[in-house]
Amino acid sequence: MLTQENLNKVEEIRKRYPTAQAALLPVLWIAHEQEGWISEETMRYVGGLLGLPLAHILGVVTFYTMFNTKKIGKYHIQVCTNISCQLLGSETIMEYVSKKTGCKKGETSPDGLFTLSEVECLGSCGTAPMMQVNDDYYEDLTFDKIDAIIASMK
Amino acid sequence: MEKLILPDIPNFHQIDIYEQHGGYSALRKALTMKPEDVTEEVKKSNLRGRGGACFPTGLKWTFMPKNSTKPKYLCVNGDESEPGTFKDRQIFEFNPHLLIEGTIIACYAMGIATAYLYIRGEYVKWIKLIEKAIADAYAKGYIGKNILGGNFSTDFYVHRGAGAYICGEESALMNSIEGDRGYPRVKPPFPAQNGLWGCPTTINNVETIANVPIIINRGAEWYTAIGAPKHPGPLLYGISGHVNKPGVYELPTGVLLTELIYSVAGGVRGNKKIKAVIPGGSSTMVLRGDQIEGVRMDADSLKTAGSSIGTAGVIVMDEDTDIVKALTRIAKFYYHESCGQCTPCREGTGWMLKILKRIEVGDATTADIDLLVDVANNIEGNTICALGDAAAWPVQSFVKRFREDFEKKVKN
Numbered sequence: 001m002l003t004q005e006n007l008n009k010v011e012e013i014r015k016r017y018p019t020a021q022a023a024l025l026p027v028l029w030i031a032h033e034q035e036g037w038i039s040e041e042t043m044r045y046v047g048g049l050l051g052l053p054l055a056h057i058l059g060v061v062t063f064y065t066m067f068n069t070k071k072i073g074k075y076h077i078q079v080c081t082n083i084s085c086q087l088l089g090s091e092t093i094m095e096y097v098s099k100k101t102g103c104k105k106g107e108t109s110p111d112g113l114f115t116l117s118e119v120e121c122l123g124s125c126g127t128a129p130m131m132q133v134n135d136d137y138y139e140d141l142t143f144d145k146i147d148a149i150i151a152s153m154k
Numbered sequence: 155m156e157k158l159i160l161p162d163i164p165n166f167h168q169i170d171i172y173e174q175h176g177g178y179s180a181l182r183k184a185l186t187m188k189p190e191d192v193t194e195e196v197k198k199s200n201l202r203g204r205g206g207a208c209f210p211t212g213l214k215w216t217f218m219p220k221n222s223t224k225p226k227y228l229c230v231n232g233d234e235s236e237p238g239t240f241k242d243r244q245i246f247e248f249n250p251h252l253l254i255e256g257t258i259i260a261c262y263a264m265g266i267a268t269a270y271l272y273i274r275g276e277y278v279k280w281i282k283l284i285e286k287a288i289a290d291a292y293a294k295g296y297i298g299k300n301i302l303g304g305n306f307s308t309d310f311y312v313h314r315g316a317g318a319y320i321c322g323e324e325s326a327l328m329n330s331i332e333g334d335r336g337y338p339r340v341k342p343p344f345p346a347q348n349g350l351w352g353c354p355t356t357i358n359n360v361e362t363i364a365n366v367p368i369i370i371n372r373g374a375e376w377y378t379a380i381g382a383p384k385h386p387g388p389l390l391y392g393i394s395g396h397v398n399k400p401g402v403y404e405l406p407t408g409v410l411l412t413e414l415i416y417s418v419a420g421g422v423r424g425n426k427k428i429k430a431v432i433p434g435g436s437s438t439m440v441l442r443g444d445q446i447e448g449v450r451m452d453a454d455s456l457k458t459a460g461s462s463i464g465t466a467g468v469i470v471m472d473e474d475t476d477i478v479k480a481l482t483r484i485a486k487f488y489y490h491e492s493c494g495q496c497t498p499c500r501e502g503t504g505w506m507l508k509i510l511k512r513i514e515v516g517d518a519t520t521a522d523i524d525l526l527v528d529v530a531n532n533i534e535g536n537t538i539c540a541l542g543d544a545a546a547w548p549v550q551s552f553v554k555r556f557r558e559d560f561e562k563k564v565k566n
Binding site (some may be wrong): 033 | 225234235237268271274275277278280309314315316317318330334392393394400432436450467469480487491
C-alpha cells in the first residue's frame with residue numbers, strides 16, 4: 001500500500017536501527033504522510049512490513065496524539081491553549097477560529113476543509129498566542145492574521 | 155556577555171559559515187585527546203543538564219562502561235515539550251552545527267557509534283533544518299565512517315516523535331525509539347547499564363550537548379567562570395506571559411529573576427504588578443510576585459527560594475491573572491500527558507483536575523482545597539517517573555502560596 005518511493009525510504013530507515021520494531025514510528029510517519037491517517041488496514045500492512053503484531057501497532061498508534069486514527073479535514077488547525085498561550089488570550093483565539101472556519105472545537109467542519117483541535121504546548125511561548133496548521137506554525141496571532149490564514153485556505 | 159550558543163551571525167546554520175567562524179575546531183581538538191580526557195574536561199566544567207533535572211553532565215558520562223561487548227548509544231533529547239520552554243528549537247534553527255559538533259564529541263568521549271536525535275513530532279520545520287545540517291556534516295566528513303580521516307566512526311540519525319510530553323523523560327524516550335509506547339521504565343537499572351535495547355546509553359538535552367564544543371575549545375576553567383560557579387555557563391532563558399518582550403535570551407546562569415523580567419524582557423505589560431512567576435517551566439513551583447526579589451536563576455538559588463531552575467522557562471503572570479484558572483490549565487496538561495502506567499499519576503492527575511474545575515465554578519468547599527493538596531501529596535514520590543512529581547508541585551505551590559485565591563472561590 002506504500003508507494004515504491006516510500007518503500008525505498010523504509011528500507012533506508014530500517015538500516016538505522018538494530019531491530020525492526022524500532023523502525024515503527026518512522027514507518028508510521030511515512031504511511032501517515034502518504035494517507036493522511038492510519039487505518040486498521042494500514043496498521044496491518046505496516047505489521048506485515050516489519051513483522052509486528054497488530055496489537056502492538058495499535059498500542060503505539062493510539063498512544064501518540066499526532067497519529068490520526070480517522071480521516072480529518074484538509075487543514076488541521078491546532079490551537080495551543082496551555083498556560084503561556086492562555087495568559088495571552090488563547091481562549092479568544094480558539095473561539096474566533098471556530099467562528100471563522102465554521103468548525104466546532106474538536107470536530108471537522110461539514111465541508112471537510114477544517115479540523116479544529118485544542119493542543120498542548122507547541123514550544124512557541126514567546127510568540128503566543130499561536131496555532132499549528134498541518135506542518136506549519138502561525139505565531140503572534142491577531143484576528144487579522146487569522147482572517148488572512150483562513151482566507152488562504154478556503 | 156559573549157553569545158556562545160546563539161551568536162548573532164547571519165546564516166550560521168550553513169556549514170561553510172559555521173566553519174569560517176571556527177566551527178568544528180572543537181571536534182578536531184577532541185579527536186586529538188584521549189576520550190576519557192574529553193569526559194574529564196566536561197566534568198571539570200561543572201556543566202549541568204539543561205533539560206530540567208540539572209544533573210552534572212560529565213558525571214553522567216562516567217556512568218557509561220569503558221569497555222562493553224554491547225554497542226553503546228547516545229540519545230540527544232529534543233522532545234522540548236515543557237510548557238514555557240522554547241529554547242532548543244532556537245538551536246535547531248540558528249546553530250544546528252554546534253549541536254552536531256557537540257554530539258560527535260560526546261560520542262567520541264564515550265565510545266559511541268550511534269546517536270539518535272529525538273525531536274518532538276510537531277517541530278516539522280526544525281526537523282527539516284537539522285536533517286539538512288546533518289546531511290551537510292556527513293558530506294564534509296564530520297559524521298560517519300572515519301571522521302576527519304581518523305579512526306573514529308559514528309552515525310547520527312533523527313528520530314521524530316509523535317506527540318507525547320512523556321517521551322521527554324529519558325526512559326520513555328528510549329522506549330519510543332525502540333518503537334513502543336512512551337512508558338517510562340522503573341529505575342534502577344539506569345540507562346548507562348541498561349538503555350536502548352539493553353545496551354549502555356546516555357541521554358542528554360539538546361542545549362546541554364550544545365555546550366560541549368564550547369567547553370572543549372575554551373577549556374573547563376574558562377567555562378566555570380561564567381555565571382554561578384556551581385552551575386556555570388551560558389543559559390538560554392525563555393520568558394513568556396505578561397511581559398513586553400517575551401523570547402529566548404542567552405545570558406550567564408545566575409541572572410537576577412527581576413533583571414530578566416524588567417531589564418531583559420522589558421517589564422510587565424501595562425506596567426502592572428506581578429502576581430506570580432513560574433521560573434523554570436510549568437513543572438517548577440510557582441513563586442509569589444513579592445517573593446522574587448533577589449532570587450537568582452541558578453540551581454541552588456532557586457532551590458533556596460522554594461522552586462527549581464527546570465528549563466529556565468520563565469512564565470510571568472500579572473496582578474489580574476485568575477490564579478485558579480491558571481492552575482487548572484496546568485493540571486489539565488499533566489492529566490492529558492500522563493502515560494497511565496502508575497495509579498497515583500493516572501488517577502491522581504484526573505482527580506486534581508476534577509477538584510480544580512469544581513473550585514473554578516464555585517462548586518467546592520474548603521475541605522476540597524485540602525483534598526486537592528492531599529491528592530498531590532500522595533502522587534509525589536510514588537510514581538515510576540518524575541511526571542507525577544511535576545504534576546504535584548504546581549498544585550502544592552499554587553495552593554500554598556495563593557491560598558486566598560482558592561478560598562475566595564469556595565462555598566464555605
